[in-house]
Amino acid sequence: MQTRWQTTLWIMFVAQFLSAIGFSIIFPFLPLYVAYLGVVTIGDVALWSGLVFSLQALTMAIAAPIWGSLADRLGYKLMVERAMYGGAIILLLMGFARSAEELTLLRTIQGMITGTISAANALVATVTPRERMGFAMGTLQMGLWSGTAAGPLIGGIMAETLGFRATFITTAALLLISGILVTVGVRGVRQTASATKRPSLSMWQSWLSILRTPGIRPAYSMRFLSSLSQTILLPFAPLFIASLLSPTDPVSAYTGLIVGISSAAGTATAIWLGRLGDRIGHQQVLMVSALVAGIALLPQGIVTNIWQLLILQALSGAAIGGITPSLSALLGRYTAEGNEGAVYGLDSSIVSAARAVAPLIGAMVVTPFGLGSAFFISGCACLIIAAGAARLPALVVAPR
Secondary structure, eight states: OOOHHHHHHHHHHHHHHHHHHHHHHTGGGHHHHHHHTTOOSHHHHHHHHHHHHHHHHHHHHHHHHHHHHHHHHHOHHHHHHHHHHHHHHHHHHHTTOOSHHHHHHHHHHHHHHOOHHHHHHHHHHHHSOGGGHHHHHHHHHHHHHHHHHHHHHHHHHHHHHTOHHHHHHHHHHHHHHHHHHHHHHOOSOOOSOOTTSOTTOOHHHHHHHHHHSTTHHHHHHHHHHHHHHHHTTTTTHHHHHHHTSOTTSOHHHHHHHHHHHHHHHHHHHHHHHHHHHHHHOHHHHHHHHHHHHHHHHGGGGGOSSHHHHHHHHHHHHHHHHHHHHHHHHHHHHHSOTTOHHHHHHHHHHHHHHHHHHHHHHHHHHHHHHOTTHHHHHHHHHHHHHHHHHHTOOOOOOOOO
């Protein structure tokens, strides 16, 4: 028979899966939607598409730690509901945008009011026993990656068959269903910080206190590098894949295949490596996973055919499946009771900051050194994570 924390975890898994599908459905056609809204020249489409992506990441980086701290004061379930229902409203409005300016404004607001991942992590961390934290975070990661892998495929098909606006409406409906699942299904969650938490701390003081906790700052640094290593490839991987193919080969199909297999490999290993971390230590799993990911990523920029890239992407994806849940579990175990929201809010801010700067760093490297250099930077980031994991302080579980 399932305990309450397991029931909550699986409800959040389903909610995470549906919301990930919803948010990622729009990725394949968002630049096309910009053009559909009246932007004519390629240069202008590129400019507005860049703003649509980067401003959302920027505002999320600013808002996430604020929402996280409010979660410790107002309730963790409430913050998940805010992210789900707020996202449903904003995505619905995007489907009725009349210009690129309106779409950009709505994406900017989306970054300010959503943040489902950090909210879900904080809620699950409050109910999960410390010794099962790796399994719980691996489960959430599996839901996230499964949805992210399925969303673009569904979105591409829907945009072709139903049109852009219907796809936004579908996205809003998925987020609404996710919110209802949480509202109806999640029960018995500690709503706010316990009485043992110092209520006199301001938001700023709370953040400083968290950053002084042993292990937190190194874990945040590795989270930044992990997000950077994955995001830096996104703008350049399709172009690199095209360079390995003949002009008559279907570039989009091969790109989808490689991205899908990499995501599937990470999804398959996330729970298993999370469980393994619960048994042998998340620090060890993080170190080995990052080392394998780095070794698999480094040669990808010099492969000579598409199948070499496919195999190496599957290997690096499987290894990355151990990095993300290990870092989430370590943060959960370092965190004192009542600080979960602030810790995962800051975590989300760091991930968003990496997403914002990664394309700029990639462009600076790719322009002089070629498309393959993005894989080299990604691999080096993973090797630095492996080195950092080896130097993490001994895990002292924060009190609950």
